[in-house]
Amino acid sequence: MKIIRAKDYNxxxxxxxxxxxxxVIMKPDCVLGLATGSxxxxxxxxxxxxxxxxxxxxxxxxxxxxxxxxxxxxxxxxSYFYFMNEHLxxxxxxxxxxxxxxDGTEPDSAKACGDYNQIIADxxxxxxxxxxLGHNGHIGFNEPADSFAPKTHCVDLTESTIxxxxxxxxxxxxxxxxxxxxxxxxxxxxxxxxxVVSGADKAQIVKDAFFGPITPRVPASVLQLxxxxxxxxxxxxxxxVK
Ligand code: GLP
Numbered sequence: 001m002k003i004i005r006a007k008d009y010n011x012x013x014x015x016x017x018x019x020x021x022x023x024v025i026m027k028p029d030c031v032l033g034l035a036t037g038s039x040x041x042x043x044x045x046x047x048x049x050x051x052x053x054x055x056x057x058x059x060x061x062x063x064x065x066x067x068x069x070x071x072x073x074x075x076x077x078x079s080y081f082y083f084m085n086e087h088l089x090x091x092x093x094x095x096x097x098x099x100x101x102x103d104g105t106e107p108d109s110a111k112a113c114g115d116y117n118q119i120i121a122d123x124x125x126x127x128x129x130x131x132x133l134g135h136n137g138h139i140g141f142n143e144p145a146d147s148f149a150p151k152t153h154c155v156d157l158t159e160s161t162i163x164x165x166x167x168x169x170x171x172x173x174x175x176x177x178x179x180x181x182x183x184x185x186x187x188x189x190x191x192x193x194x195x196v197v198s199g200a201d202k203a204q205i206v207k208d209a210f211f212g213p214i215t216p217r218v219p220a221s222v223l224q225l226x227x228x229x230x231x232x233x234x235x236x237x238x239x240x241v242k
Contacts, residue, residue: 001210001229005238009198012234013042016130016196019230020047021056023128023192029060033126033187034088035140036065036080039196040132044087051092058094062123066131066140067181068104070112070154078168079104102152102180109154112180116152120186129190133197136160137209137218141181144217150185154178184222193226197233203240206233211241 006012020043023030034040050056065080072079077086081101089099100119106112131139136158142149143158155178157165162175169175187193197206209220210231216222223229 001224001226001231003210003238003241004230004232006232006234008234008236009042012196012198012232013040013046016040016043016194016232017046017050019194019232020128020130021050024056024058024061027127028057029062030127031062031064031123031125033129033182033190034063034065034084035130035132035196036067036083037132037134039198040130041087043130043196047088048091056092058092061094062098063089063094063100064120064123064126064182065099065101066129066187067179068102069176070104070109070178070180071107071176072104074105102182104180109180113152113154116180116182117186120152120182125186126190128192128194129187131187131193131195131220131223133195133202133205133209133220134161135164135201135205137205137220139184139187139220139223141179142184142187142219144219146216148184148216148219148222149181151183152180152186153183154180184216184219188222188226190226192228193223193230195220195223195229195231195233197231197237199234200236200239202233202237206231206237207240 074081
């Protein structure tokens with residue numbers, strides 16, 4: 001695991017974007033595994049700038065996103081479909097037909113998850129998987145559990161995740177209680193993984209996940225077993241590690 005220390009959020013965003021753009025330059029038809037949450041927003045903005053400057057071409061790129069809320073329409077501004085369009089897809093020349101997320105509008109969980117597993121298999125998995133880090137160590141929406149989930153599944157979001165997401169909704173009742181997420185097994189099959197972390201509120205989980213024991217109680221701890229992980233974190237997030 002390689003840890004890159006960034007000065008602050010902007011520095012973290014630029015460094016992460018440069019790693020993603022290097023991937024696209026080296027393999028223009030790569031599969032990018034993408035993430036939502038507030039942490040990667042700056043990196044997406046930087047990728048958009050690089051595209052606008054003519055430095056980056058997404059025309060052959062395929063994307064697979066980590067997760068999606070179950071029950072939100074695509075037009076809902078809190079759906080991850082909406083988020084990805086807002087922050088990246090509508091601003092670069094990616095082929096929308098080649099951008100994939102779990103279908104949150106599919107009420108049949110087995111079908112939604114089966115279909116998404118098939119899509120991931122068809123595109124051949126991610127060359128580079130971008131990840132944020134939840135306060136409880138979740139990756140995608142893989143919450144602390146007794147075992148690591150292999151493939152896409154429907155999860156009941158934990159109390160702490162629902163609370164953390166509340167700020168995006170009018171009231172806590174509107175926060176979805178379930179989501180479809182790529183499994184830890186699929187994440188671990190990505191050829192390369194890039195984790196972005198920012199802020200003092202993530203310092204403890206950075207320490208637990210990357211320097212503590214490997215356990216499904218801290219889902220991100222499994223990344224210690226992957227052979228090609230880069231963590232780009234700012235000084236605040238790294239404040240509890242040497
Ligand atoms: C959500 C997403 C995760 C993300 C996490 C952290 O739960 N499903 O993929 O990593 O939030 O979000 P933030 O970056 O806003 O702290």
